[in-house]
Amino acid sequence: MAKYLITGADGQLGQCFQAIAHEFSSDELIFVNQDKVDITSTESLKNFYSNNPFEGIINCAAYTFVEKAEKEEQKANHINAFGVKNLGAFAKDNSLFVVHFSTDHVFDGNNSRPYNEEDRKNPINKYGKSKHKGEELLKKIKCTHTTFRISWLFSPFGNNFVKTIYKLTETEKQIKVVNDQWGRPTYGIDLARVVLQNISKSIFFNYDSYNYGQLGVTTWSEFASKILKHKNNSLNIIPCLSSEYSSKVKRPRYAVLDTTRIESHFSLKILNWELALKDCMNRIQRS
Numbered sequence: 001m002a003k004y005l006i007t008g009a010d011g012q013l014g015q016c017f018q019a020i021a022h023e024f025s026s027d028e029l030i031f032v033n034q035d036k037v038d039i040t041s042t043e044s045l046k047n048f049y050s051n052n053p054f055e056g057i058i059n060c061a062a063y064t065f066v067e068k069a070e071k072e073e074q075k076a077n078h079i080n081a082f083g084v085k086n087l088g089a090f091a092k093d094n095s096l097f098v099v100h101f102s103t104d105h106v107f108d109g110n111n112s113r114p115y116n117e118e119d120r121k122n123p124i125n126k127y128g129k130s131k132h133k134g135e136e137l138l139k140k141i142k143c144t145h146t147t148f149r150i151s152w153l154f155s156p157f158g159n160n161f162v163k164t165i166y167k168l169t170e171t172e173k174q175i176k177v178v179n180d181q182w183g184r185p186t187y188g189i190d191l192a193r194v195v196l197q198n199i200s201k202s203i204f205f206n207y208d209s210y211n212y213g214q215l216g217v218t219t220w221s222e223f224a225s226k227i228l229k230h231k232n233n234s235l236n237i238i239p240c241l242s243s244e245y246s247s248k249v250k251r252p253r254y255a256v257l258d259t260t261r262i263e264s265h266f267s268l269k270i271l272n273w274e275l276a277l278k279d280c281m282n283r284i285q286r287s
Helices: 012-024 042-051 073-093 126-141 161-168 188-198 220-231 260-265 273-286
Strands: 002-007 027-031 056-059 097-103 144-150 174-178 209-212 236-240
Touching (some): 002 012, 012 027, 012 188, 056 073, 073 097, 073 126, 073 144, 126 144, 161 220, 209 260, 220 236
Parallel strands (some): 002 056
Protein backbone atom coordinates (compact mmCIF):
# COMPACT_ATOMS: atom_id res chain seq x y z
CA MET A 1 0.00 0.00 0.00
CA ALA A 2 1.41 3.36 -1.08
CA LYS A 3 1.33 6.16 1.49
CA TYR A 4 1.09 9.80 0.46
CA LEU A 5 1.10 12.89 2.65
CA ILE A 6 -1.42 15.50 1.47
CA THR A 7 -0.69 18.94 2.91
CA GLY A 8 -3.18 21.80 3.03
CA ALA A 9 -6.02 19.38 3.77
CA ASP A 10 -8.36 22.18 4.91
CA GLY A 11 -7.98 24.16 1.69
CA GLN A 12 -10.08 23.91 -1.44
CA LEU A 13 -7.88 21.43 -3.30
CA GLY A 14 -7.09 19.42 -0.18
CA GLN A 15 -10.81 18.94 0.41
CA CYS A 16 -11.19 17.75 -3.20
CA PHE A 17 -8.65 15.00 -2.53
CA GLN A 18 -10.54 14.08 0.64
CA ALA A 19 -13.83 13.90 -1.26
CA ILE A 20 -12.56 11.17 -3.59
CA ALA A 21 -10.17 9.36 -1.23
CA HIS A 22 -12.63 6.46 -0.96
CA GLU A 23 -12.12 5.77 -4.67
CA PHE A 24 -8.45 4.95 -3.98
CA SER A 25 -8.66 2.57 -1.03
CA SER A 26 -5.52 0.75 -2.15
CA ASP A 27 -3.52 3.86 -1.21
CA GLU A 28 -3.17 5.39 2.24
CA LEU A 29 -3.71 9.13 2.05
CA ILE A 30 -2.55 11.05 5.11
CA PHE A 31 -4.33 14.41 5.26
CA VAL A 32 -2.75 17.17 7.33
CA ASN A 33 -3.46 20.86 7.83
CA GLN A 34 -1.00 23.53 8.91
CA ASP A 35 -1.51 22.70 12.59
CA LYS A 36 -0.16 19.20 12.00
CA VAL A 37 2.47 19.92 9.35
CA ASP A 38 3.83 23.37 8.55
CA ILE A 39 5.61 23.16 5.19
CA THR A 40 7.75 26.18 6.10
CA SER A 41 9.21 24.31 9.09
CA THR A 42 11.76 21.55 8.56
CA GLU A 43 11.32 20.54 12.19
CA SER A 44 7.58 20.12 11.70
CA LEU A 45 8.13 17.91 8.65
CA LYS A 46 10.80 15.82 10.41
CA ASN A 47 8.70 15.25 13.50
CA PHE A 48 5.66 14.13 11.55
CA TYR A 49 7.64 11.93 9.16
CA SER A 50 9.45 10.13 11.99
CA ASN A 51 6.12 8.92 13.36
CA ASN A 52 4.21 8.64 10.06
CA PRO A 53 6.54 7.61 7.22
CA PHE A 54 5.27 8.10 3.66
CA GLU A 55 6.55 7.75 0.10
CA GLY A 56 5.63 11.11 -1.33
CA ILE A 57 4.02 14.49 -0.74
CA ILE A 58 1.05 15.96 -2.59
CA ASN A 59 1.34 19.63 -1.72
CA CYS A 60 -2.03 21.39 -1.58
CA ALA A 61 -0.77 23.98 0.92
CA ALA A 62 -0.63 27.44 -0.63
CA TYR A 63 -1.31 31.13 -0.22
CA THR A 64 -4.07 31.75 -2.80
CA PHE A 65 -5.33 35.30 -2.13
CA VAL A 66 -4.55 37.05 -5.42
CA GLU A 67 -5.73 40.51 -4.32
CA LYS A 68 -4.32 40.35 -0.77
CA ALA A 69 -0.92 39.27 -2.08
CA GLU A 70 -0.36 42.81 -3.38
CA LYS A 71 -0.14 43.93 0.26
CA GLU A 72 1.00 40.63 1.77
CA GLU A 73 3.90 39.85 -0.56
CA GLN A 74 6.12 38.55 2.24
CA LYS A 75 3.43 36.16 3.48
CA ALA A 76 2.72 34.91 -0.06
CA ASN A 77 6.42 34.29 -0.68
CA HIS A 78 6.88 32.60 2.70
CA ILE A 79 4.34 29.91 1.82
CA ASN A 80 4.43 29.74 -1.99
CA ALA A 81 8.18 30.07 -2.43
CA PHE A 82 10.10 29.35 0.80
CA GLY A 83 7.59 26.70 1.91
CA VAL A 84 7.88 24.88 -1.41
CA LYS A 85 11.69 25.10 -1.31
CA ASN A 86 11.66 23.69 2.22
CA LEU A 87 9.34 20.87 1.19
CA GLY A 88 11.53 20.02 -1.80
CA ALA A 89 14.72 19.96 0.30
CA PHE A 90 13.08 17.68 2.86
CA ALA A 91 11.85 15.38 0.08
CA LYS A 92 15.32 15.18 -1.48
CA ASP A 93 16.99 14.41 1.86
CA ASN A 94 14.53 11.56 2.48
CA SER A 95 14.24 10.21 -1.10
CA LEU A 96 10.60 11.26 -1.37
CA PHE A 97 8.73 12.78 -4.30
CA VAL A 98 6.67 15.98 -4.45
CA VAL A 99 3.53 16.71 -6.47
CA HIS A 100 3.05 20.46 -6.49
CA PHE A 101 0.37 22.81 -7.87
CA SER A 102 0.93 26.17 -9.53
CA THR A 103 -1.11 28.65 -11.53
CA ASP A 104 -1.80 30.32 -14.86
CA HIS A 105 -0.72 33.55 -13.11
CA VAL A 106 2.91 32.69 -13.85
CA PHE A 107 2.13 33.86 -17.41
CA ASP A 108 1.44 37.46 -18.42
CA GLY A 109 -1.65 36.64 -20.51
CA ASN A 110 -0.41 38.37 -23.67
CA ASN A 111 -0.35 35.24 -25.81
CA SER A 112 -2.70 34.72 -28.74
CA ARG A 113 -2.46 30.92 -28.41
CA PRO A 114 -2.68 28.57 -25.40
CA TYR A 115 0.39 28.51 -23.16
CA ASN A 116 2.43 25.32 -23.15
CA GLU A 117 4.66 24.21 -20.27
CA GLU A 118 7.83 25.68 -21.80
CA ASP A 119 6.51 29.13 -22.64
CA ARG A 120 8.23 32.07 -20.97
CA LYS A 121 7.01 32.84 -17.46
CA ASN A 122 6.32 36.52 -16.84
CA PRO A 123 3.93 37.01 -13.89
CA ILE A 124 2.22 40.40 -13.69
CA ASN A 125 1.06 40.30 -10.06
CA LYS A 126 2.68 39.41 -6.74
CA TYR A 127 0.69 36.22 -6.30
CA GLY A 128 1.92 34.98 -9.67
CA LYS A 129 5.48 35.98 -8.79
CA SER A 130 5.34 34.01 -5.54
CA LYS A 131 4.08 30.90 -7.34
CA HIS A 132 6.72 31.26 -10.05
CA LYS A 133 9.45 31.48 -7.40
CA GLY A 134 8.12 28.27 -5.87
CA GLU A 135 8.27 26.47 -9.22
CA GLU A 136 11.85 27.59 -9.87
CA LEU A 137 13.10 26.76 -6.38
CA LEU A 138 11.61 23.27 -6.59
CA LYS A 139 13.41 22.72 -9.90
CA LYS A 140 16.76 23.87 -8.49
CA ILE A 141 16.59 21.43 -5.59
CA LYS A 142 16.31 18.57 -8.08
CA CYS A 143 14.16 16.32 -5.95
CA THR A 144 11.81 13.96 -7.76
CA HIS A 145 8.84 16.18 -8.49
CA THR A 146 6.25 17.45 -10.92
CA THR A 147 4.11 20.58 -10.92
CA PHE A 148 0.52 20.76 -12.14
CA ARG A 149 -0.13 24.26 -13.47
CA ILE A 150 -3.86 25.01 -13.31
CA SER A 151 -6.29 27.88 -13.90
CA TRP A 152 -9.63 29.11 -12.55
CA LEU A 153 -9.93 26.39 -9.89
CA PHE A 154 -13.48 25.61 -8.77
CA SER A 155 -15.10 22.94 -6.60
CA PRO A 156 -17.82 22.46 -3.98
CA PHE A 157 -15.30 23.52 -1.32
CA GLY A 158 -13.60 26.67 -0.06
CA ASN A 159 -13.84 30.04 -1.78
CA ASN A 160 -14.06 30.05 -5.58
CA PHE A 161 -15.95 31.66 -8.45
CA VAL A 162 -18.73 29.07 -8.61
CA LYS A 163 -19.54 29.36 -4.92
CA THR A 164 -19.33 33.17 -5.05
CA ILE A 165 -21.86 33.38 -7.91
CA TYR A 166 -24.00 30.79 -6.16
CA LYS A 167 -24.16 32.96 -3.02
CA LEU A 168 -24.81 36.18 -4.93
CA THR A 169 -28.03 34.71 -6.33
CA GLU A 170 -29.43 34.95 -2.81
CA THR A 171 -28.82 38.69 -2.41
CA GLU A 172 -28.42 40.36 -5.82
CA LYS A 173 -30.61 40.97 -8.87
CA GLN A 174 -27.79 41.79 -11.25
CA ILE A 175 -23.98 41.75 -11.22
CA LYS A 176 -21.18 42.82 -13.54
CA VAL A 177 -18.75 40.11 -14.67
CA VAL A 178 -15.75 40.65 -16.95
CA ASN A 179 -15.91 39.22 -20.46
CA ASP A 180 -12.43 40.11 -21.73
CA GLN A 181 -10.47 37.47 -19.81
CA TRP A 182 -10.28 33.90 -21.17
CA GLY A 183 -9.32 30.66 -19.47
CA ARG A 184 -9.96 26.97 -18.93
CA PRO A 185 -11.75 26.35 -15.60
CA THR A 186 -10.20 23.54 -13.55
CA TYR A 187 -12.49 21.30 -11.52
CA GLY A 188 -10.67 20.36 -8.32
CA ILE A 189 -12.39 16.97 -8.02
CA ASP A 190 -11.33 16.05 -11.55
CA LEU A 191 -7.76 17.26 -10.97
CA ALA A 192 -7.42 15.24 -7.75
CA ARG A 193 -8.71 12.15 -9.53
CA VAL A 194 -6.23 12.57 -12.40
CA VAL A 195 -3.33 12.86 -9.93
CA LEU A 196 -4.30 9.79 -7.90
CA GLN A 197 -5.07 7.69 -10.98
CA ASN A 198 -1.61 8.30 -12.43
CA ILE A 199 0.75 8.94 -9.52
CA SER A 200 1.92 5.32 -9.25
CA LYS A 201 2.86 5.08 -12.93
CA SER A 202 6.58 4.95 -13.71
CA ILE A 203 6.14 7.73 -16.29
CA PHE A 204 4.46 10.15 -13.86
CA PHE A 205 7.63 12.15 -13.14
CA ASN A 206 8.99 12.09 -16.70
CA TYR A 207 8.17 15.81 -16.93
CA ASP A 208 8.71 18.47 -14.27
CA SER A 209 5.42 20.16 -15.13
CA TYR A 210 2.01 19.57 -16.68
CA ASN A 211 -0.67 22.09 -17.60
CA TYR A 212 -4.17 21.06 -16.62
CA GLY A 213 -7.68 22.44 -17.06
CA GLN A 214 -11.05 21.24 -18.25
CA LEU A 215 -11.76 20.94 -21.96
CA GLY A 216 -13.01 24.16 -23.55
CA VAL A 217 -12.31 27.88 -23.24
CA THR A 218 -14.62 30.46 -21.69
CA THR A 219 -14.82 33.95 -20.20
CA TRP A 220 -15.77 34.81 -16.63
CA SER A 221 -19.13 36.22 -17.76
CA GLU A 222 -20.01 33.09 -19.74
CA PHE A 223 -18.87 30.96 -16.80
CA ALA A 224 -21.22 32.92 -14.52
CA SER A 225 -24.12 32.51 -16.96
CA LYS A 226 -23.65 28.74 -17.05
CA ILE A 227 -23.62 28.60 -13.24
CA LEU A 228 -26.97 30.41 -13.19
CA LYS A 229 -28.36 28.07 -15.84
CA HIS A 230 -27.52 25.04 -13.70
CA LYS A 231 -29.04 26.74 -10.65
CA ASN A 232 -32.08 27.81 -12.68
CA ASN A 233 -31.71 31.37 -11.41
CA SER A 234 -32.67 34.65 -13.08
CA LEU A 235 -29.82 36.81 -11.74
CA ASN A 236 -28.87 39.22 -14.52
CA ILE A 237 -25.24 38.99 -15.66
CA ILE A 238 -23.93 42.22 -17.21
CA PRO A 239 -20.73 41.59 -19.20
CA CYS A 240 -18.11 44.29 -18.68
CA LEU A 241 -14.47 45.08 -19.43
CA SER A 242 -11.69 44.45 -16.91
CA SER A 243 -11.07 48.21 -16.92
CA GLU A 244 -14.58 48.72 -15.51
CA TYR A 245 -14.00 46.29 -12.67
CA SER A 246 -12.67 47.66 -9.40
CA SER A 247 -9.62 45.47 -8.87
CA LYS A 248 -6.24 46.54 -7.55
CA VAL A 249 -4.42 43.66 -9.20
CA LYS A 250 -3.59 42.84 -12.81
CA ARG A 251 -4.70 39.43 -14.02
CA PRO A 252 -3.71 37.54 -17.18
CA ARG A 253 -6.05 38.53 -20.03
CA TYR A 254 -5.57 35.23 -21.82
CA ALA A 255 -4.92 32.43 -19.33
CA VAL A 256 -5.66 29.46 -21.59
CA LEU A 257 -3.33 26.52 -20.88
CA ASP A 258 -2.33 23.97 -23.50
CA THR A 259 -2.90 20.48 -22.06
CA THR A 260 -1.49 18.49 -24.99
CA ARG A 261 1.39 17.13 -22.90
CA ILE A 262 -0.68 15.57 -20.14
CA GLU A 263 -3.36 14.33 -22.54
CA SER A 264 -0.87 12.45 -24.68
CA HIS A 265 1.41 11.30 -21.85
CA PHE A 266 -1.37 9.63 -19.86
CA SER A 267 -3.82 9.05 -22.73
CA LEU A 268 -6.29 11.30 -20.94
CA LYS A 269 -9.72 12.32 -22.12
CA ILE A 270 -10.28 15.54 -20.19
CA LEU A 271 -13.80 16.33 -19.03
CA ASN A 272 -15.49 19.36 -20.62
CA TRP A 273 -15.77 22.30 -18.23
CA GLU A 274 -19.56 22.52 -18.55
CA LEU A 275 -19.97 18.85 -17.61
CA ALA A 276 -17.54 19.36 -14.73
CA LEU A 277 -19.58 22.38 -13.60
CA LYS A 278 -22.75 20.27 -13.63
CA ASP A 279 -21.12 17.70 -11.33
CA CYS A 280 -19.88 20.47 -9.05
CA MET A 281 -23.31 22.11 -8.82
CA ASN A 282 -24.94 18.75 -8.05
CA ARG A 283 -22.46 18.21 -5.21
CA ILE A 284 -23.12 21.71 -3.82
CA GLN A 285 -26.87 21.19 -3.91
CA ARG A 286 -26.55 17.84 -2.12
CA SER A 287 -24.40 19.28 0.66
